[in-house]
Amino acid sequence: MKSPFSFTRRAFVKNSAMAITSLPLASTFANNIGQKTTLPPTGIVPLNWLDKQKSALFTGTTWGVPWAKGQIKKGTDFTLTSNNKAIPTQTWPLAFWPDGSLKWTAHAVSSHENLSDNLQISIGKSIKPKQALSVQESETSIKIDTGKIQCEINKSGQTIIKTLSNNGQVVAQNGKLVLSVQDNVDQSESFKIESFEGKINKISVEQSGEIRAVIKIEGSHENTANKKLLPFIIRLYFYAETESIRIIHTIIYDGDENKDFVKGLGIRFSVPLKEALYDRHIRFVGENKGIFAESVQGLTGLRRDAGRTALDAQLAGKSVTQIPENVLKNIKYIPAFGDYTLFQSTPDAFEIQKRTKNGHSWLQSAFGGRANGTGYLGTPKGGLAFGIRNFWQSHPAQLDIKNAHTDLGEITMWLWAPKSSAMDLRVYHDGMGQDTYAKQLDALDITYEDYEPEFGRPFGVARTSELQIWALAETPSKALLLDISEQIQHPPLIVASSEYLSKVGIFGSGFALSDKSSPKKTEIENQLDFYFDYYKKQIDQQKWYGFWNFGDVMHTYDHDRHVWRYDVGGFAWDNSELSTDLWLWYYFLKTGRNDVFRMAEAMTRHTGEVDVHHIGRFSPLGSRHNVQHWGCSAKQLRISTAANRRFYYYLTADERVGDLMREQVNADKTLRNIVPGRKIGQIAAENTATSELASISFGTDWGALSSAWFTEWERTENPKIKEKLLNSMRTIAEQPHGFFTGGAIMDLSTGKFQLENPTKISVSHLSAAFGLAEICAELIETVDMPIFEKAWLQYCQLYNGTAEEQKAAMGEALSKLNLQQGHAKLTAFAAKRNKNSVLAQRAWKEFYAGEGGIKKPSMQIKKIEPPIVLNPIEEGVSISTNAVAQWSLAAMQCLAFVGKDLD
Structure with missing residues (x-):
C-alpha cells in the first residue's frame, strides 16, 4: 500500500522535508519544571476577584482551582473563607492526576453577606447555605x-x-425560543418569512446541588409544517438565594445558506401585568449609566397637573396612590404606549422607539452609541429584568417589549435583530473557476485563500450567547438596574492568584510571573504588554465586532490601504492561526489582568463555536483563516483543537466548552474522509479487514488529538481513552525517526501508529505552532514515559540545531525550516529538562535572532488621520498577528524555562 504521506516535490518543498537519522538523547531529565518555589501550605489556595472586587450586586459564580500532583486526595471537601469567615461552597472535581489525586476542582458560591475580599479555598467541611x-x-x-x-x-x-415566580408571585411565563427565517435577500424579488419556535427534544439535570444547579435543554426550532432548523443547546444556571437565571444559548446552523436567511433569533417571555396602565414600567439601560425610563401611561407633561406625589411615585417606579380628579376623570384619553424596542444596529449606534400598539406608527424616542443591553418590564408588584451580555459587541441585537398595555406583556431578547437585514452566510465569491486542485493551489499562491467547491459553506458552525433574566419583586431603582446590568455584562469571577498558578505547575508550566528585575527582562515584559494593549485597542478601532465576528482578530495588515486585509483571502480573520488563543491565555496566567481574561474569553467562545463545524461532513474540524470564518477548504484539527479551550474550561468549569472539547475525542475518524493534505499528495489510508485506519500527522493532527484525549482522560479517568493516548505516544516514539517521521497510519480503535519506512522523513515548521509544544510539555509532566520524552526532546533540540550539529547527529543537515524564533521555546524546554545552560543560551540566541518571526520588536505607533483613512487609527510598525502570537509564546516560555540564563 502506498504511504499516505508520500508527497510530491511541491509538497516536499512546502513542508521543508529532509531525510535524517535519529539521535539518541540523554534519558535523565528534571522531574517537574513547574515547581519553581515552595507551594502554599497543603490544600490552601489564595484567591482573587478577577475584577479586583466583587460587583455591588453578586448572585453567584463558579471557578476552577488547580492542585499539585499527589497533593489532594479524591473526595476531599473544601471550604471557602472571606476575611476568615466561612462561606457556603459547592465543590466537584474537574480533572485528576494519573495517581487519582485531584488536579482541578470546581467551586460554586452564591450570594452571602460575609463574601467580600481576602478569599482562600482550603481543605475543610463547607458550611450549609441558609436556604x-x-x-x-x-x-x-x-x-x-x-x-x-x-x-x-x-x-x-x-x-x-x-413559569418564573418571585416568592410565589408569577412574574414571567411561556419562555420559549423564537426564530424568523427569510427565503430571499435579493431586494429585486419578493420574499416570505417563516416563524419557528424551539421544541424540546431532550432535557437533563446536569447538576443539582445546594448552591448551584444546571439544566441542559436540547432541541431544534420547528415551524407549523414541522420543518426543523437550527438545533439548539440551552443551559439554565441557578444559584441559591438569588433572583436571577443565567442562560447559555447555543445554535448550530444547519440550513441552506442560499435560501434560509435568519431574520430574527431570540428568547421570548410573557409578563403578567395586572396593575393600572400608569403603574406599568419600562426600562432600558443605554450607555454611560444612562437609563431610558417610562411608563405605559405617562402622567407627566399633561395639561392637568397630576401632582408631585403621583409624579414622583411614577418616576420612581412606585405605586401611584393619589391622582387628582381632574386627571383621573379623563385618564382614558392619555395614550398607552404598549410597544418599545431598543435596536443596536452597529457597534456604535442604537435607537429606541415606541408605539401605542400594532398597526400604528413608531415614535423616535432616543438615540445613543453602545447600549448595555438590559431592560425591564413590570409593575411595583414585580416584573422581569433581562439582558444580553456583549450586546453592542454582538450587533445587530435588539430588545423588544410588546403589549405592555394588555394583561400579558411580552419581552424578546433578540440575539439577531429582526429590524436588521437578514443574516447572509453565502460564500462571498463564485469560485472564479477553481475546479481543480492545481487551480486552487495557484489561487492560494496569490490570495492565500484555500478554496474548494462546497467547502466554504457554513453548515455546522455554531454561535453561543449569554443572557440573564431576573425575577424581581418590584420595579428596580435606577441604581439597582445599573447593578443588574453590570452583573450581566461583567459577571463576577473568582480566580486563583497568579502567584499560586505560577507555582503549582499547570498547562505545561509555560509561563512565569511578570519579572522586571533586569533590563533584558524588563524589555521583554514591556513588549508583551505592548502587544496585548495594541490588539485590545485594534479591536475597538477596527470594529472587530458582530454576531459572527466578536472574539476574533485579523490576520495581516495592509500598510498601503491602512486597513487589515479583511477582504484578501487567507489574510483576513485569524481563526486561531499560529495559536493566538494560547498567547492570550498564557499571558493572562502570567499577569492575572482582567482585560486579558475578557479578551481571551471572547476568543474562546468565538473560535470554539464559529470557526468549527459541529455537525455535518466536516464535523468536528475547524476552518483555516479566511475572509469568512468558515470559508476555507482547509478543514483542520489545528483550529478545533481542545488545546485552545482547556484554559477557559478549567478556570470557569464552563459546561459548553466542556462539550466542545469532548466533540474532538473522535475527530480522528473525520480525517479519513477530509484528508488535510489531499491537494499536495496525501491520500487516505486503506482500511483492513480488522482495522479502521487514518493517516495522521504527528504535528497539527496528533497535537490536537492528544489534547482532546488527554483532557478527556483527566476529566473522566476513562481507561480506554488513556490507553489510546499512551499507545499513540509510545508508537510515535518508536518510529525510526520519532517526531521527525512527520506522520504515520493510525489504527483508530487503539491509537497505535504503524511503523513507517526508515527512509521516510518529514518536518514542518507548522507542526509545533498550534499547541503541540504545550501539550507535550504537559504530557511529559504527567506521564512517566521516558521513550516519549526522549523523542520529543530530540525534536526540540534538533529543529533549531546548527547544520553541523544536525549532520553529526543524523547524518544530514536540515534546511529551509521556518519559524526559528517561535521554536526557541522548544530549545528552552529541552534546556530545562536537560539542565543544560549551553542549550539555554542557544534558546535566547534563537529568540533574539528573530528568524521567521520578529527581528526587531517595536513599540512604535503611527497615527493615521483622515482623509488618508476614513477614521483616525493607530498603526503598528511590522505587526502581524501570527508573528506576535509566536513571539509572545516564545518569550513567555523562554522566560519560564530558562529565564535565569537570560542575563
Whole structure:
C-alpha cells in the first residue's frame, strides 16, 4: 500500500522535508519544571476577584482551582473563607492526576453577606447555605427553587420555562425560543418569512446541588409544517438565594445558506401585568449609566397637573396612590404606549422607539452609541429584568417589549435583530473557476485563500450567547438596574492568584510571573504588554465586532490601504492561526489582568463555536483563516483543537466548552474522509479487514488529538481513552525517526501508529505552532514515559540545531525550516529538562535572532488621520498577528524555562 504521506516535490518543498537519522538523547531529565518555589501550605489556595472586587450586586459564580500532583486526595471537601469567615461552597472535581489525586476542582458560591475580599479555598467541611437550592423532577417538568425565585421547566413541547415566580408571585411565563427565517435577500424579488419556535427534544439535570444547579435543554426550532432548523443547546444556571437565571444559548446552523436567511433569533417571555396602565414600567439601560425610563401611561407633561406625589411615585417606579380628579376623570384619553424596542444596529449606534400598539406608527424616542443591553418590564408588584451580555459587541441585537398595555406583556431578547437585514452566510465569491486542485493551489499562491467547491459553506458552525433574566419583586431603582446590568455584562469571577498558578505547575508550566528585575527582562515584559494593549485597542478601532465576528482578530495588515486585509483571502480573520488563543491565555496566567481574561474569553467562545463545524461532513474540524470564518477548504484539527479551550474550561468549569472539547475525542475518524493534505499528495489510508485506519500527522493532527484525549482522560479517568493516548505516544516514539517521521497510519480503535519506512522523513515548521509544544510539555509532566520524552526532546533540540550539529547527529543537515524564533521555546524546554545552560543560551540566541518571526520588536505607533483613512487609527510598525502570537509564546516560555540564563 502506498504511504499516505508520500508527497510530491511541491509538497516536499512546502513542508521543508529532509531525510535524517535519529539521535539518541540523554534519558535523565528534571522531574517537574513547574515547581519553581515552595507551594502554599497543603490544600490552601489564595484567591482573587478577577475584577479586583466583587460587583455591588453578586448572585453567584463558579471557578476552577488547580492542585499539585499527589497533593489532594479524591473526595476531599473544601471550604471557602472571606476575611476568615466561612462561606457556603459547592465543590466537584474537574480533572485528576494519573495517581487519582485531584488536579482541578470546581467551586460554586452564591450570594452571602460575609463574601467580600481576602478569599482562600482550603481543605475543610463547607458550611450549609441558609436556604439550600431545591430541584424537584417529575415526569413532565423540573421545578427549581432558589429560596427567592421558583422556576418550572417543561420537559417537552415548545414552552421551555412554564413559569418564573418571585416568592410565589408569577412574574414571567411561556419562555420559549423564537426564530424568523427569510427565503430571499435579493431586494429585486419578493420574499416570505417563516416563524419557528424551539421544541424540546431532550432535557437533563446536569447538576443539582445546594448552591448551584444546571439544566441542559436540547432541541431544534420547528415551524407549523414541522420543518426543523437550527438545533439548539440551552443551559439554565441557578444559584441559591438569588433572583436571577443565567442562560447559555447555543445554535448550530444547519440550513441552506442560499435560501434560509435568519431574520430574527431570540428568547421570548410573557409578563403578567395586572396593575393600572400608569403603574406599568419600562426600562432600558443605554450607555454611560444612562437609563431610558417610562411608563405605559405617562402622567407627566399633561395639561392637568397630576401632582408631585403621583409624579414622583411614577418616576420612581412606585405605586401611584393619589391622582387628582381632574386627571383621573379623563385618564382614558392619555395614550398607552404598549410597544418599545431598543435596536443596536452597529457597534456604535442604537435607537429606541415606541408605539401605542400594532398597526400604528413608531415614535423616535432616543438615540445613543453602545447600549448595555438590559431592560425591564413590570409593575411595583414585580416584573422581569433581562439582558444580553456583549450586546453592542454582538450587533445587530435588539430588545423588544410588546403589549405592555394588555394583561400579558411580552419581552424578546433578540440575539439577531429582526429590524436588521437578514443574516447572509453565502460564500462571498463564485469560485472564479477553481475546479481543480492545481487551480486552487495557484489561487492560494496569490490570495492565500484555500478554496474548494462546497467547502466554504457554513453548515455546522455554531454561535453561543449569554443572557440573564431576573425575577424581581418590584420595579428596580435606577441604581439597582445599573447593578443588574453590570452583573450581566461583567459577571463576577473568582480566580486563583497568579502567584499560586505560577507555582503549582499547570498547562505545561509555560509561563512565569511578570519579572522586571533586569533590563533584558524588563524589555521583554514591556513588549508583551505592548502587544496585548495594541490588539485590545485594534479591536475597538477596527470594529472587530458582530454576531459572527466578536472574539476574533485579523490576520495581516495592509500598510498601503491602512486597513487589515479583511477582504484578501487567507489574510483576513485569524481563526486561531499560529495559536493566538494560547498567547492570550498564557499571558493572562502570567499577569492575572482582567482585560486579558475578557479578551481571551471572547476568543474562546468565538473560535470554539464559529470557526468549527459541529455537525455535518466536516464535523468536528475547524476552518483555516479566511475572509469568512468558515470559508476555507482547509478543514483542520489545528483550529478545533481542545488545546485552545482547556484554559477557559478549567478556570470557569464552563459546561459548553466542556462539550466542545469532548466533540474532538473522535475527530480522528473525520480525517479519513477530509484528508488535510489531499491537494499536495496525501491520500487516505486503506482500511483492513480488522482495522479502521487514518493517516495522521504527528504535528497539527496528533497535537490536537492528544489534547482532546488527554483532557478527556483527566476529566473522566476513562481507561480506554488513556490507553489510546499512551499507545499513540509510545508508537510515535518508536518510529525510526520519532517526531521527525512527520506522520504515520493510525489504527483508530487503539491509537497505535504503524511503523513507517526508515527512509521516510518529514518536518514542518507548522507542526509545533498550534499547541503541540504545550501539550507535550504537559504530557511529559504527567506521564512517566521516558521513550516519549526522549523523542520529543530530540525534536526540540534538533529543529533549531546548527547544520553541523544536525549532520553529526543524523547524518544530514536540515534546511529551509521556518519559524526559528517561535521554536526557541522548544530549545528552552529541552534546556530545562536537560539542565543544560549551553542549550539555554542557544534558546535566547534563537529568540533574539528573530528568524521567521520578529527581528526587531517595536513599540512604535503611527497615527493615521483622515482623509488618508476614513477614521483616525493607530498603526503598528511590522505587526502581524501570527508573528506576535509566536513571539509572545516564545518569550513567555523562554522566560519560564530558562529565564535565569537570560542575563
